[in-house]
Amino acid sequence: MKVGWNFRTGLERHLTSWRSAHDPSPGDYTFRYKIDGLPQLEISSNGSAKVFRSEPWNGVMFGGRPRGLIIDVENFFVYNGTDAYYAFQTLKEDIITIITLSPDGVLQRFVLNDESGKWDLIYSVPTDTCDIYGQCGANGVCQVSQSPRCRCPQGFMPKSQAEWDRLNMAGGCIRKVPLNCSRGEGFTKLSQVKLPDLVDFQLFKHMSLKECKVECLKNCSCMAYANSNNRGPGCLLWFGNLIDVRDIKENDIVGYDQYLFLRLPASELDSFHSLSKKLVAITVASAISGLLIVGTAFSIIWQRRMKSRGLPSGMDDIDLPLYDFTTVSVATNHFSQANKIGEGGFGLVYKGTFSTGQEVAVKRLSKYSGQGPDEFMNEVLLIARLQHRNLVGLIGCCIEGEERMLIYEYMPNKSLDYFIIDHDRSSSLAWKRRFDIVLGTARGLLYLHQDSKLQVIHRDLKTSNILLDAEWNPKISDFGLARVFQGDDMEAKTRRIIGTYGYMSPEYAFDGKFSMKSDVFSFGVLLLEIVSSKRNRGFQHPDHHHTLLGHAWLLWREGRAMELIDESVCASIVESQAKRCI
CATH class of the missing domain: 3.50.4.10 (Hepatocyte Growth Factor)
Known part of the structure; x- marks a missing residue:
């Protein structure tokens, strides 16, 4: 038996159940070899709902299988540039075995009985109730x-x-x-x-x-x-x-x-470890009780201070100013509509001015937002450790009760999409300014991927997340969805596809796989939007139904790439730079 993929032909070999015991037309269940970072064997219903899965291949075997699966057979696992499949063959030539997938989704192995001439059932999967996928829910x-x-x-x-x-x-x-x-x-x-x-x-x-x-x-x-x-x-x-x-x-x-x-x-x-720690603490206390009392006093004071401000203890090693709610509220004119300057998945953004005259942008987490406390903490912990002229600067945060706010340097020229989507405003972005924005964004992205101590995948790079300061320098913002990678060999996948369609790479949008290449794809979309002053999503053309990306590819293949350029910058364009962007 062999299940898997031939990459040269694109064909998949899998096992499909019959509609019923007497109807050989394709049924509802499929047994296949899946590659999600690591290979697994799965039985699914109607093409997607998992009924059973093996463990990932661990270099030796698929874990979580009954002993009957490996009796009298040799397993083969192949994963190379041309093929990816799982197969097995019997160890003895006189053993004849078959694998079937029943109409109700049970994988069965039969061996021919020479004496009776009948097929004896050796094992079946799912074997028991616990083999049924997700039987005990999340974390059970x-x-x-x-x-x-x-x-x-x-x-x-x-x-x-x-x-x-x-x-x-x-x-x-x-x-x-x-x-x-x-x-x-x-x-x-x-x-x-x-x-x-x-x-x-x-x-x-x-x-x-x-x-x-x-x-x-x-x-x-x-x-x-x-x-x-x-x-x-x-x-x-x-x-x-x-x-x-x-x-x-x-x-x-x-x-x-x-x-x-x-x-x-x-x-x-574990209580045993806790007890051991307590015994060690008691021993140490008897020797240096004075220091311990002082240390404990400071610890209690510090913990009470953190608790009173609602600060998660994971942030106690971050050198980041904390602002109380009253200070931020006064700075934003009590979050008035007149001070509102933006809105995103996080919540609303307000312009604020502290008593010192410093202008700031305040992102206030909404309880109705698509993002939540995890994304908030992710952004705080990441941006507080990242320093680059093309990343937005985090000035501080406010964590008080249920309030969660991030306080950033104020960007007087708003975001890049403010100019891209409006024809009148886009004319104010001459080609030199646009190309400088391209280069600055590229420098910031290179820092995230290669030059910072943390290797960061942004996952939501788009025009609205490129902010512009008073000198029109671009600043990458919004790190709520970012992930940190380390090492050269890395793969990541998530079932929670979050980000912005139109900027997502295909492997992330469809399979949840993301890497540095995902950000590079988003950067490519951003480049085409900058040179054309058009959005990829919602793009319409009278001659075809392609997106902006498809339209750019058609023009490029026909040698008409410069037709993509926004008319308002044609007079100032540097053709070699524009073609390089496209």
């Missing part, structure tokens, strides 16, 4: 030999205890104490479990398990980590909820020794 662990069937791991509790009491556990589990990137956070080790699905993850192919732990602790959104390759280095990081985790009995899997390291706040870590 399915345990087939226990009652109740689902459990919440250490540090978690049922999302709805009432539903769990009624044995309806599909709602899954939530944390008892939220993560906040504070010092002392660590991991609990889950042994003999099927690794979570690759929904929102990062893969580092050449990173050790120790380095993997450090990498996870760097990112407040990192939920868990594991080794991705039993034969050597390899690191998998999970973000968001963990889906489709189950216990694996040791006798179910041959040579299975996979572990998942689940992140927990200090207060939820």
Whole structure:
């Protein structure tokens, strides 16, 4: 049996169920080989809804499978420039075996019985209730030999205890104490479990398990980590909820020794470790009690100060001014409509003037916004560590009660899209100014990708996120969706596709895969919009139905690229620079 892809022909080999036992027309279920960062085997219903999945290929095998799958067979896994497939063959020539996918979505292996002439069922998948995809909901662990069937791991509790009491556990589990990137956070080790699905993850192919732990602790959104390759280095990081985790009995899997390291706040870590820390603290206290008392006093004062201001403890090592709500409210004329200067996925943006005369732009997180506290923290932690003349400067923030505000340097010339979408205003952007904006944006992007200590993927580069200061210098803004990568070998994928259509690269929009190349694609769209003063999204042409990108490609192939240029800048254009942008 072979399932997989031939990259030369683009053809996929998969197994499709019959409509019924007596109707051989294609049914609702498909067994296929999927590559989402790492290969997995999946059974899906109607082409998308997962019914069953194996673990990712770990360099040796697909984990989470019953022993019957590997009896008397040799497994093959191929992934190269021309083919990607999974196959197996019997170890003995006299064994005749077949694989079928039943009309109700059960993968079955049969072996021909020489004596009876009948096909004997060797195994089937799903094998038990815990094999059914996402049986225990987000962060739940399915345990087939226990009652109740689902459990919440250490540090978690049922999302709805009432539903769990009624044995309806599909709602899954939530944390008892939220993560906040504070010092002392660590991991609990889950042994003999099927690794979570690759929904929102990062893969580092050449990173050790120790380095993997450090990498996870760097990112407040990192939920868990594991080794991705039993034969050597390899690191998998999970973000968001963990889906489709189950216990694996040791006798179910041959040579299975996979572990998942689940992140927990200090207060939820193993009580034994907590007790050990307390004993060490007591011992130290008896020797240097005076210093400890002073240190404790300062710690209490500091924690109370942080709590009174609502500041997450993960920010206590960031040198960033904190403003109280009253100061910001007065500066923005109590967030009056007259001071409103913009609106985005984060919320509203207001112009403010402090008593010192300093002008600022205040982004106020709305409770109705598409972004939330995670994106807010992401932007604070990132932009506070990034310094470049082509990145917008973060002056401070306000965190008080439910209020979350970011305070930036004020950009008197607004954003690039303010000029691009308006014909009258676009005429004020002569070619030299446009090309300077292109170069400045490129410098800022190069800094994010290559020159900063953190390798940052912006993920939402667009004209409205390019701000212009008084001298028309471009500043890249809005880092709420940005991700930090480290190392040369990295891949990332998310099921949560967030950003702006029209600027998204195809692999991100359709498959959730993103990298530095995703930002470069967005930068390319931005270039075409700058030279043409037209939006990619919503672009219309009387002769065809292409987007701006498709229109530019048609003109380029026909040697008419300069027809793309906005008429208002034709007089000042430098043709070689314009063609270089296109």
